[in-house]
Amino acid sequence: MLSAKLRQDLIDEKDMEIIFQQHIIEGDSYFFNSLINAPEKEYELRKELSRELKINIRDTVLVGSAKIGFSIKTRQFLEFDEKFRASKMRKDRSDIDIAIVSQALFDDLSEKLYKFTRHYDKAWIAENWQVNNYYSTYSPEKPKLHDSFFYYYAKGWYRPDMLPANFDPPWKETLGRWRASLNRKISIGLYRDWKYLKNYQTDHLETIQNKIKKLEI
Structure with a gap:
């Protein structure tokens, strides 16, 4: 559900970069603070990730519905675990999304x-990059998996869920431990620069703002 403060900031047309900073980057997270009442665990998770990846903890950020309580990237702006509450199916549980910059x-x-794919060899891609552990079926009606990966890659965003099978990112071990601990899937989005993360988030915030103006939400 859209928070009253975020709604008002969008109605008041507050500077979008400030909205991004206040609501997406800073402040309490819905999952760790409100849902499980364990805010220290968020920082423990981020610290372990940053140590394993040899980056600063400030370059790991909780985002998505786990951060603000609802998804800004869907037309319905679904609340955290809303699909799961309706279906009772484990696959519909909301992820904990973490952006790494x-x-x-x-x-x-x-x-x-580049090296793993033999310099993006077409024959290698055709044989090895059609499905992976996340997308186990191939449909000719949908974009090819590698095309989808490079769509986001061109926007400065590295989508691990669209990588070829058997290409394991370096955070796999840490996420495995925390997934077992929290009993929740954890997803990573790797951004090359803060501007790409900001642009991705503010594009969706502007969509919400337009819907508010049109009285659609």
């Missing part, structure tokens, strides 16, 4: 992926 890590993984 690191040019060095982004470039390092890009170089490793």
Whole structure:
């Protein structure tokens, strides 16, 4: 559900970068503060990630519905676990989304992926990059998996869920431990620069703002 403070800031047309900073980057997180009442665990998770990846903890940020309580990227702006409450199916539980911002890590993984795919060899891609652990079926009606990966890559965003199978990112071990501890899937989005994370988030915030103006929400 859209918070009263965020709604008012959007109605007042507050500077979008300030809204992004106040509501997306700073402040309490819905999952750790309100849902499980364990705010220290968020920082423990972020600290372990930053240590494993050799980055600063400030470059790991909780985002999405786990942060603000609802998804800003869907037309329905679903609340955290709303689909799960309706279906009771485990696959519909909301993820804990974490954005990592690191040019060095982004470039390092890009170089490793380049080598892993034999310099993006077309034959290799056709044989090995059609499905993975997240997308186990291929449909000719949908964009190819590698095309979808590079769509986000061009926007400065590295989507691990769209990587070829058997290309494991360096945070796998940490996320595995925390997934077991929290009994919740944890998803990573790696951004090359803060501007890409900001632009992705503010694009969705502007969509919400327009819906408010049109009295659609």
